[in-house]
Amino acid sequence: MTATGRALPLLLVATPADAPPHVLTTLRDPRFTYRMVHTGQDALRDLYRYRPDLLLLSLRLRDPGPWDVLQRVREMTEDLRVMALDRTYRERTALRALEAGADDLLWLDVPLPFAKALILARLRRAMPADPAAQLLDDGVLRLDLLTREASLSGTFVPLTALEFDLLFALAFNAGQVLTPEQLLARAWRSRPGGDPTKVKHAVLRLRRSITHATGQDAPVETVRGVGYRYVPPRPARS
Incomplete structure (x- = not known):
């Protein structure tokens, strides 16, 4: 667990035949929570659903291969830390992985303590030094990026x-x-080029979630023909 009590989410992408037991042993640790998928398509899907702090990507992946996955990941976000996994050091492959967007490399023939220390070091760099920087609080709405928790007027x-x-x-x-x-x-x-109609449906679901939990109208306004805005609610009078 981190100092905030939060286990760090990792996403491991490797084929069943190439699932590295070395890394699986490393990830059996209370400081981590991890999800394993076997294809590049599943990895790209779960980046949205699972929101990992670190992506562990096998360079033996097929259909799509690791280079296609790395390209798509970097098109979606520059913030996610990516650690490429290979069975042993291969200079040309290592250089290609770094040039394609990987931040680190881990070879599966290294000792277990080193593998665990390297993953923890990468995660420490992924976490903000100041937890307050991950908190949005306007006196009514409170959003904590570390715990992914939201509250409105204390609810x-x-x-x-x-x-x-x-x-x-x-x-x-x-x-x-x-x-x-x-x-x-x-x-x-x-x-x-994404479909803007899904924003409308997502805003409706967001409003419904807020109203259901608090009994208040959601502080999200529709500006017809333009988009949406958040209007800070007034604090309740004591």
Whole structure:
């Protein structure tokens, strides 16, 4: 566990035949929680659902291969830390992985303590030094990026990962109208050309979640023909 009590989420991508037992042993640790998938398509899907702090990507992956996955990951986000995994050191492959967007490499023939220490070191660099930088609090709405928890007027609001990211994008730009295209880029991390109609449905679900939990209207306004904005609610009078 981290100092905040949060186990660090990792996403491991490797084929069943190439699932590295060395790394699996490393990940059996209370400081980590991990999900394993076997294809590049599953990895790209679970980047949104699982929101890992670190992606462990086998360079033996097939259909799509690791280079296609790395390219797609870097098109979606520059923030996610990626550690490429290979059975042993191969200079040309290692250089190609770093040039394609990997941050680190881990060879599966290294001793277990070193593998665990390297993963922890990468995760420490992925975490913010100041937890306060991961907190948005306007006196009514409170969003904690470390715990992924939201509350409004002191009432906990259970949100899906997408609803949380959508609300954070709006609240971070309080009072500013964001177009569906801007929200796709900030909450979905989509490339240009994404379907803006899914923003409308996501906003409806977000409003429903807030109202169901708090009994209050959601502080998200629709600006017809333009987009959406977060309007900070007034604190309740004591």
